[in-house]
Amino acid sequence: MAEALIMMKDIRKVYYPDIVAINSATFSLFEGEIHAIAGENGAGKTTLMKILFGLEKADKGEVLFRGEKVFFHSPSDAMRKGIGMVHQHFMLLENMTVADNVVLGMEPKRKGLYDYKRACEITKDLGERFDMAIDPEIKISQLAVGLKQKVEIIKVLAREARIIILDEPTAVLTPQETKELFHQLKLLKKDNFTIIIITHKLREIKEICDRVTIMKSGNIEGTYDVDKISVEEISKKMVGYDFVVTEDKETLKPGEVILEVKNLSYERDGKKRLDDISFKIREKQILGVVGVEGNGQLELSGVLNGVIRNYEGDISLDGLSLKNKSILEIRDRGISYIPEDRMVDGANLIGNIYESAIVLKSRDKDYRKGKFLKKKKLSEFTDVLIDSYGVKCNNKYDQVKSLSGGNIQKIVSAREIVEARRILIANQPTRGIDIGAVMTLHEKLKELQSNNLGILLISSDLKEIYDLTESVIVLYEGKIVARIKNIKDVSEEQLGRYMLGIEVQEDMEASL
Amino acid sequence: MKIRERLMSYFKNRSFSFQRFFFESLKTLMAVLIAYLIAIIIIVFVSDNPSESIYWFIVGPFSNLMEFGELIKKAVPLMFAGIAACVIVKANQFNLFTEGAFYVGGLVAALIAIYIKLPAFLAVIAALVGGGLVATIFGYIPAKLKSSLNVNEFVSSIMLNFVALWIGVFLISNVVIDDASGDTATGIIPEISKLKVFITGTNITYGLLIVIGIIILVKIFFSKTLPGYEIKMTGDNQHFAKFSGINVERRVVMAQVLGIFIAGVGGAAEILSNYHRFNWKTLPGFGFDGFMVTIIAKNKPLFVPLAALFIGYLRAGADLMAFNSDVAQEVVAIIQGVIILLIASERFFSSSFFKRLLDNYKERRNHKRMDVMKNE
Numbered sequence: 001m002a003e004a005l006i007m008m009k010d011i012r013k014v015y016y017p018d019i020v021a022i023n024s025a026t027f028s029l030f031e032g033e034i035h036a037i038a039g040e041n042g043a044g045k046t047t048l049m050k051i052l053f054g055l056e057k058a059d060k061g062e063v064l065f066r067g068e069k070v071f072f073h074s075p076s077d078a079m080r081k082g083i084g085m086v087h088q089h090f091m092l093l094e095n096m097t098v099a100d101n102v103v104l105g106m107e108p109k110r111k112g113l114y115d116y117k118r119a120c121e122i123t124k125d126l127g128e129r130f131d132m133a134i135d136p137e138i139k140i141s142q143l144a145v146g147l148k149q150k151v152e153i154i155k156v157l158a159r160e161a162r163i164i165i166l167d168e169p170t171a172v173l174t175p176q177e178t179k180e181l182f183h184q185l186k187l188l189k190k191d192n193f194t195i196i197i198i199t200h201k202l203r204e205i206k207e208i209c210d211r212v213t214i215m216k217s218g219n220i221e222g223t224y225d226v227d228k229i230s231v232e233e234i235s236k237k238m239v240g241y242d243f244v245v246t247e248d249k250e251t252l253k254p255g256e257v258i259l260e261v262k263n264l265s266y267e268r269d270g271k272k273r274l275d276d277i278s279f280k281i282r283e284k285q286i287l288g289v290v291g292v293e294g295n296g297q298l299e300l301s302g303v304l305n306g307v308i309r310n311y312e313g314d315i316s317l318d319g320l321s322l323k324n325k326s327i328l329e330i331r332d333r334g335i336s337y338i339p340e341d342r343m344v345d346g347a348n349l350i351g352n353i354y355e356s357a358i359v360l361k362s363r364d365k366d367y368r369k370g371k372f373l374k375k376k377k378l379s380e381f382t383d384v385l386i387d388s389y390g391v392k393c394n395n396k397y398d399q400v401k402s403l404s405g406g407n408i409q410k411i412v413s414a415r416e417i418v419e420a421r422r423i424l425i426a427n428q429p430t431r432g433i434d435i436g437a438v439m440t441l442h443e444k445l446k447e448l449q450s451n452n453l454g455i456l457l458i459s460s461d462l463k464e465i466y467d468l469t470e471s472v473i474v475l476y477e478g479k480i481v482a483r484i485k486n487i488k489d490v491s492e493e494q495l496g497r498y499m500l501g502i503e504v505q506e507d508m509e510a511s512l
Numbered sequence: 513m514k515i516r517e518r519l520m521s522y523f524k525n526r527s528f529s530f531q532r533f534f535f536e537s538l539k540t541l542m543a544v545l546i547a548y549l550i551a552i553i554i555i556v557f558v559s560d561n562p563s564e565s566i567y568w569f570i571v572g573p574f575s576n577l578m579e580f581g582e583l584i585k586k587a588v589p590l591m592f593a594g595i596a597a598c599v600i601v602k603a604n605q606f607n608l609f610t611e612g613a614f615y616v617g618g619l620v621a622a623l624i625a626i627y628i629k630l631p632a633f634l635a636v637i638a639a640l641v642g643g644g645l646v647a648t649i650f651g652y653i654p655a656k657l658k659s660s661l662n663v664n665e666f667v668s669s670i671m672l673n674f675v676a677l678w679i680g681v682f683l684i685s686n687v688v689i690d691d692a693s694g695d696t697a698t699g700i701i702p703e704i705s706k707l708k709v710f711i712t713g714t715n716i717t718y719g720l721l722i723v724i725g726i727i728i729l730v731k732i733f734f735s736k737t738l739p740g741y742e743i744k745m746t747g748d749n750q751h752f753a754k755f756s757g758i759n760v761e762r763r764v765v766m767a768q769v770l771g772i773f774i775a776g777v778g779g780a781a782e783i784l785s786n787y788h789r790f791n792w793k794t795l796p797g798f799g800f801d802g803f804m805v806t807i808i809a810k811n812k813p814l815f816v817p818l819a820a821l822f823i824g825y826l827r828a829g830a831d832l833m834a835f836n837s838d839v840a841q842e843v844v845a846i847i848q849g850v851i852i853l854l855i856a857s858e859r860f861f862s863s864s865f866f867k868r869l870l871d872n873y874k875e876r877r878n879h880k881r882m883d884v885m886k887n888e
């Protein structure tokens with residue numbers, strides 16, 4: 001085989017003061033390939049890529065670029081060699097336009113002034129070249145996640161990157177968007193771009209990658225040609241033991257109605273975000289909500305958890321209305337909520353794990369004496385949470401910021417699942433979590449289900465929907481366009497057509 | 513030996529890293545040194561007798577017990593203001609009425625002491641608490657405006673400072689003025705209400721003990737109680753707090769009210785310690801200083817006294833220098849400015865310089881370990 005385009009040799013990275021993120025890793029990349037990196041949460045995938053991109057400095061080891069030793073002290077060094085990275089958590093300026101963001105730091109100039117027209121052209125050209133049509137003059141804050149990601153990719157292309165690193169790009173995408181992304185990646189590959197893609201979805205590796213590197217607790221397990229390795233083998237190598245994917249879901253007979261949503265409508269900025277939505281959730285029922293991101297999911301969960309209060313229609317829990325109730329009152333009534341955005345709404349990044357874990361328990365009478373917190377009990381609680389959900393960290397006083405993306409998600413999901421008493425609203429509860437941990441989390445959700453709770457599962461991961469739910473509603477532009485009694489009867493393609501609004505279910509049953 | 517081990521394991525459990533602590537302190541120390549260096553250079557340029565100026569500036573405050581007491585006396589109101597600002601900043605608020613609260617607290621304390629006759633101990637308590645409470649009533653306005661109407665508390669509290677000041681000036685020049693004073697000032701504060709000197713030979717009063725008590729209470733409040741925890745979460749990440757069901761508005765108001773109360777008590781303590789009559793015709797400046805103190809203390813309650821002592825030392829030195837030589841006090845402003853700049857800039861040293869230092873250190877330590885292993 002040809003000489004490697006990039007060779008990372010014996011890389012070691014210890015985060016200050018003593019967290020070994022990468023023990024010893026040797027990684028090679030060939031020109032023109034799509035290379036997957038897989039591994040459990042906290043295995044060091046992001047860290048390895050940050051080192052390649054010059055964002056972190058390795059403690060040991062060297063990086064060879066076309067056989068030549070290079071030192072990347074900062075991302076601009078890496079960019080000069082044509083390396084670009086799209087991060088796990090986007091880094092766009094929300095209040096500026098697409099074009100502004102694309103040319104940020106390398107603005108085209110005319111007579112010494114910022115040439116906005118030219119910026120728009122650059123954006124447009126690149127978009128067209130790789131089938132990523134996007135209006136350059138739209139503000140980032142108005143874009144759905146899938147489009148934001150495209151902006152990030154265009155941004156990298158505009159900097160003339162030839163090697164593109166994508167950190168969990170599909171975690172935030174719907175199946176349709178994923179398909180689009182893969183199409184674009186294939187176009188890039190045809191143009192001899194080299195792509196590294198970190199992912200937890202093994203199906204995707206099989207679908208578009210040439211080789212896969214598997215990481216496990218800071219080490220490289222190995223690099224394999226995708227043709228020569230099966231999905232089962234990959235997952236076995238990732239977790240280190242034989243791994244049986246149990247897909248049988250018990251069919252539990254739903255009980256009493258817990259939550260009833262009647263004719264819910266909500267308008268913002270003159271646009272109907274939710275339009276006449278009605279459904280019920282019963283005991284022992286997991287109701288799935290699917291839809292392309294930005295079609296009302298966020299608003300629906302906002303209404304249900306009390307962030308949004310000026311809606312029309314009514315919601316009742318166990319027969320009592322939730323209208324005009326505060327977030328706290330709604331939580332006290334037994335509704336628990338996993339927010340979609342773990343970095344902002346879900347956890348306190350600048351605090352430690354303990355602080356983010358106890359935020360609900362600290363109000364519990366058993367965990368405090370008057371106004372004083374029972375620290376010992378709360379500490380034990382945190383330890384149990386960390387243990388039973390497999391959060392990878394040194395101890396509970398680690399900064400949340402220092403955890404890997406998947407591990408932050410675990411803390412948020414765990415805290416809410418433990419606290420749920422009647423209803424759990426789970427908005428992307430397993431986003432960015434590795435397959436092993438997903439299984440654990442799904443077990444916990446099923447446990448809740450058999451304990452007579454109802455769950456509203458909003459997920460863009462259709463596999464998760466098929467694995468966990470029986471009945472599903474599909475949202476399109478704030479309306480329910482399909483009510484599916486048994487998801488097994490509907491193919492993924494059919495579901496996709498509902499989600500894109502190409503088709504509306506014909507005889508939609510009045511209620512589920 | 514056993515105690516040492518237990519201490520180590522305690523810190524380890526809390527993820528307390530000596531290294532980190534060491535480097536953080538080193539960083540602050542560096543900032544101080546650089547600032548002093550700049551100050552000394554300036555003094556050398558402007559003074560006819562630099563060595564004497566520098567002597568008074570740096571060594572002066574420690575030259576005798578009286579001067580040292582002067583340093584402490586200057587630090588006490590800074591501690592009050594610092595811990596008050598600390599509470600407010602914990603909730604990520606910037607209610608600058610701590611400034612007006614010093615004024616109002618001092619005035620009200622003087623009035624209570626003069627016009628309400630109470631037995632000894634009660635007289636002091638009434639004046640302190642009364643001063644704090646009246647200040648709080650004022651301070652509640654910007655806090656409530658913020659939480660209910662989202663009015664920027666920074667702006668409204670600054671304006672309120674002047675409202676409070678002019679009400680006060682009006683009172684002491686028209687209503688409660690004592691003509692015998694030959695000044696626009698209140699009557700004489702009775703001895704019975706005053707905070708007594710508690711270390712003889714100095715001017716250090718019981719105010720010092722009160723503020724230390726308050727600092728300890730604040731520390732306990734934030735580390736052990738539910739409201740304290742919730743205020744901190746609200747300050748760190750308001751979205752997270754809101755989604756978790758914390759009553760963000762209430763916590764935001766609570767932090768400001770508590771901070772303002774402490775500042776009010778601070779003003780009262782200042783007047784009851786060091787003044788015969790209340791005669792402030794301008795804002796005392798302590799409230800603003802408090803925010804500086806808490807920035808230097810990294811917003812940690814237990815570091816507030818250290819930061820306040822440091823600023824007190826700076827000012828005591830500057831006073832002595834101005835009195836004994838030809839350099840003006842304003843040099844202090846330069847030092848303060850440079851220190852705040854260096855400390856507030858997160859990236860000063862921490863990222864590149866110290867990390868390299870640490871890397872070197874680690875490398876050497878690892879080598880040493882290897883050597884030890886080889887020898888074994």
Ligand SMILES: Nc1ncnc2c1ncn2[C@@H]1O[C@H](COP(=O)(O)OP(=O)(O)OP(=O)(O)O)[C@@H](O)[C@H]1O
Nearest residue numbers: 015021041042043044045046047402403404405406
């Ligand atoms: N800034 C940091 N400070 C301290 N520790 C860190 C920091 N960033 C990452 N770590 C630690 O390094 C390890 C590897 O993290 P990394 O983000 O590379 O994991 P990952 O493989 O990308 O995981 P995920 O799939 O969850 O994104 C984790 O244990 C994490 O806690």
Ligand SMILES: [Mg+2]
Nearest residue numbers: 046088404405
């Ligand atoms: Mg990662």
